[in-house]
Amino acid sequence: MIHPLDSHYTYRHFYKTLTKEFQSVQFVICNSTDTSQRVRLWGANSDLSLSTTEKFANRFNDTQTIAVGSYPQGMVYNPANDLFYVVNQLSDDVTLFNSQGSIIETIALSDIPFSISYSPIAITVNTKEDSPRYGEVYVLSSIRDTISVITLDFSISEELSVIKRPTSFVYNPIDDALYVVGITEPNMFVIDIVTRAVEQRGIEGIPSTIGLDSDSGNVFIHIPELEEIYVYTTSHTRVAMMDQITKNIIAWAYHPLSKHIYGVVENNASLVIIDALSLTHIRIPLEGVGGSIAYSESEGLIYIGETTNGQILRLNSENEFIDPYPIADFETGIAIHPKSGLVALSKATLNSVTLGRVTHQEVSIKEDYDEYRQEFQFNPAQVKHLKIISSGRLISTLELEDISVSGKSDRRSLSIGNYNSPQNFLNVAEVHEIEGTVIDGLHRWYFTIPAQTTITLLIYYTKLDWFDVLENELEKR
Known part of the structure; x- marks a missing residue:
């Protein structure tokens, strides 16, 4: 017996019948552009695509700005605890924050604030999962001449003395060691992470920066006075020397897919790109003078x-620039979450870090649309019911184009506003009038999806016999 106050009984009964007697398929269509876009579905015979023919650019979506310490510099992502770390040069501390922009901890490098200047300039992390020191974070201080070791409990366990006036260092997962160079002597310090033993290795000239091929463990050391780059193995065998490079390489990044290592040239707008296998190099221009570089694993x-122009350029494995996009007031460092692609940008003069993601603006469809489109081309379906759910405004009109076997086209429009859900949801439509519509290789659906909107189409249908469809079409003629 139906309760007299049960106003949704008919609605529930209708869907119970649909679910029992008809097949269903669901598609999610997303318009991530800033304008409304025309969408075409089905019609596989005419090779129509899902979206419009317009080309869309990438966009950087700022999600949050975090106030950190004074004059933030380098940043790193720690995979052991899923946190970002940024060194604050003038406040001698390190700020830890998560992907949601919440500050987890601020770690002072000195027990007594401002008692001695550290001037931290660089930071790296132990990324080797089977290392007993996995997740340790290392902070290089240019005035203190030390590396502060931050453990996973957010404490500083010790300070490791290094070369005077250190300028650059890397963590090498191949031999589980830190490699440190400075601007006062032609040496490199190599610190065993497990034992803390320090080995001093001589190099040809006074270095400024060091880069790492994380696959082989080879280190790339720039000698500014000689305008040369030396390449050493973990056993300190020199395997290459490249001359007539440049006087100033200020940052390095390694691309594990292309097997290239990239050096940012400070004194002009260019990149040095070294093939890590052949150890040959090329030089390519940038739009402005580079200041920082990072590898995005997810992309x-x-x-x-x-x-000089406050923007980010992106380079693929073929060394092609793709869709540069402006970032207001870019200044200092970049760190990128390896899975989500979240980008953290430090801004020294603003004492802040900006979080955001690169969003590709497009009209896309999720799930198995292409497979169903091909299936319905040869095994037509007849629609019983359509439910439309929108993340924002509903589409206003759905146009149905019926094409006969003779090629005659007939269009009719359904006003979606007339099919609001009986549950009084403004972003849900129950489209009953679509019943009987055929989905095959000829028939098409058209609609305009609002900007920054995701809609879900839930289609209930039955399969038709192809010969019956042809017979019906011939009878109409």
């Missing part, structure tokens, strides 16, 4: 921050 792209 397989190199990000280069340009200080």
Whole structure:
């Protein structure tokens, strides 16, 4: 017996019948562009695509700005605890924050604030999962001449003395060691992470920066006075020397897919690109002078921050620039979450970090639309019911184009506003009038999806016999 106050009984009964007697398929269509876009579905015989023919650019979506310490510099992502770390040069501390922009901890490098200047300039992390020191974070201080070791409990366990006036260092997962160079002597310090033993290795000239091929463990050391780059193995065998490079390489990044290592040239707008296998190099121009560089694992792209024009360029594995996009007031460092692609940008003069993601603006469809489109081309379906759910405004009109076997086209429009859900949801429509519509290789659906909107189409249908469809079409003639 139906309760007299049960106003949704008919609605529930209708869907119970649909679910029992008809097949269903669901598609999610997303318009991530800033304008409304025309969409075409089905019609596989005419090779129509899902979206319009317009080309869409990438866009950087700022999600949050975080106030950190004074004059933030380098950043790193720690896979052991899923946190970002940024060193604040003038406040001698490190800020830890998560992907939601919440500050987890601020770690002072000195027990007594401002008692001695550290001037931290660089930071790296132990990324080797089977290392007993996995997740340790290392902070290089240029005035203190030390590396502060931050453990996973957010404490500083010790300070490791290094070369005077250190300028650059890397963590090498191949031999589980830190490699440190400075601007006062022609040496490199190699620190065993497990034992803390320090080995001093001589190099040809006074270095400024060091880069790492994380696959082989080879280190690339730039000698500015000689305008040369030396390449050493973990056993300190020199395997290459490249001359007539440049006087100033200020940052490095390695691309594991292309097997290239990239050096940002500070004194002009260019990149040095070294093939890590052949150890040959090329030089390519940038739009502005580069200041920072990072590898995005989720995208397989190199990000280069340009200080002169405040933008980020992105480079693929073929060394092609793709869709540069402006980032207001880009200044200092870049760190990228390896899975989500979240980008963290430090801004020294604003004492802040900006979080955001690169969004590809497009009209896309999820799930198995292409497979169903091909299936319905040869095994037509007859629609019983259509439910439309929108993340924002509903589409206003659905146009149905019926094409006969003779090629005659007939269009009719359904006003979606007339099919609001009986449950009084403004972003849900129950389209009953679509019943009897055929989905095959000829028939098409057209609609305009609003900007920044995702809609879900839930279609209930039965399969038709192809010969019956042809017979019906011939009878109409």
